[in-house]
C-alpha cells in the first residue's frame with residue numbers, strides 16, 4: 126500500500142477506506158501483489174532448475190493465500206493434519222504437501238499417510254515403528270544439524286537443546302534402522318530457525334545435509350528448510366536472498382554431480398513470502414486523555430494481533446483517514462497497556478484529531494506474521 130497525494134491506496138488504486146466500509150472493521154487485508162512479488166523474487170534467486178519452494182503455511186493459513194501460492198507453483202509445508210487438510214481444500218495435490226510435524230502421534234501420521242502426502246519424520250521412535258506399518262511408504266528425515274543462529278532465541282530451533290529433528294549425531298543409529306527395515310528415504314530436511322540472516326550459516330547447514338545425503342541412495346529431494354530473516358522494522362536488515370539463492374544453487378549443482386543424480390532443491394519459507402503483505406484495519410472507538418497521555422482506543426486487540434505480546438513485535442500504525450499522523454503507538458496487549466517512550470509524544474499531539482470522530486480508521490501495518498488464522 127502506498128501513500129499517493131496524501132491518500133493510502135492498494136495496487137490498482139483500491140481505497141482501503143472503501144474496504145473498511147464494505148466489510149467492516151476490524152479487517153485483515155492481504156495484498157496478493159506483494160506475496161507474488163516475494164515469491165518471484167525468491168524463485169528467480171534460486172537458479173537450480175529443479176528448485177521448489179514449499180510455503181510454510183503456519184505463517185498464514187488463510188485459504189485464499191494458500192490458493193494464491195498454489196497458483197504460483199509452490200508446494201506446502203504443513204505441521205499438522207489440519208494444515209494438510211486445509212492445503213488439500215485449497216487445491217494442492219497430496220504430493221505437493223510435506224507433512225512436518227513435531228511430536229505428532231502415530232494416529233496423525235496414519236491419517237497423513239492415508240491422505241497421501243509426503244512425510245517428514247523427526248523422531249527416532251517414529252522411525253523405529255515406520256517399517257511395521259508403512260515399510261513401502263517413502264519418507265523424509267528431518268535432521269537437526271546443531272546450528273545456533275539467528276537473533277531471536279524463541280525461533281532458533283536447530284541447536285543441540287532443541288526438540289526439533291533427529292540429531293546429526295544420531296545418524297549411525299538412523300542408518301541402522303533404515304537399513305534393517307528396508308525403508309525408502311527419499312528426502313532429507315533441516316529447519317534451523319526462522320531468523321537466520323547470515324548466508325554462511327545456511328551454507329554450513331547445507332554442507333551437513335550434503336555429507337549425510339551420501340549415505341542415503343534413494344534421495345529425490347533435499348529440503349534446506351528455511352525461515353529467511355525479514356525486516357521487522359522499516360530500516361531493519363533481511364537475508365540477502367539473491368546471494369543465498371545463487372550460492373546454494375551453485376553448491377547444489379556440485380553436490381548433485383558427486384551424488385550422481387539431479388535432485389530437487391527445496392526451501393520452505395513462511396514469513397518471507399507473506400510478512401510484508403498483511404494489514405489489519407481497525408476503527409478508532411474513543412480517545413481518552415489521562416493526566417500523562419492520550420490513548421486512542423480501537424475495535425481490535427490482542428485477540429486479533431497477539432504477536433506484540435508473544436515476541437515483542439513491532440507493527441507500524443498509521444491513520445488512513447489522516448495520513449499526516451505519521452506514527453502512532455501500538456498498545457495491542459495487556460502487557461502494553463501503558464504508553465511507551467518515543468511514540469507517546471506524537472500520539473498525544475495528534476489525539477485531538479480523533480476525538481469524537483468514530484469514522485476514523487486506523488491502519489495497522491503488520492510487519493511480520495503469525496497473526497491469528499482467518500479462513
Ligand SMILES: Cc1ncc(COP(=O)(O)O)c(C=O)c1O
Nearest residue numbers: 181184316319351352394395396
Ligand atoms: C518446519 C518449518 N519450516 C519452515 C519454517 C519457516 O517459517 P517462517 O519463514 O515463517 O519463519 C518453520 C517456522 O517455524 C518451520 O517450523
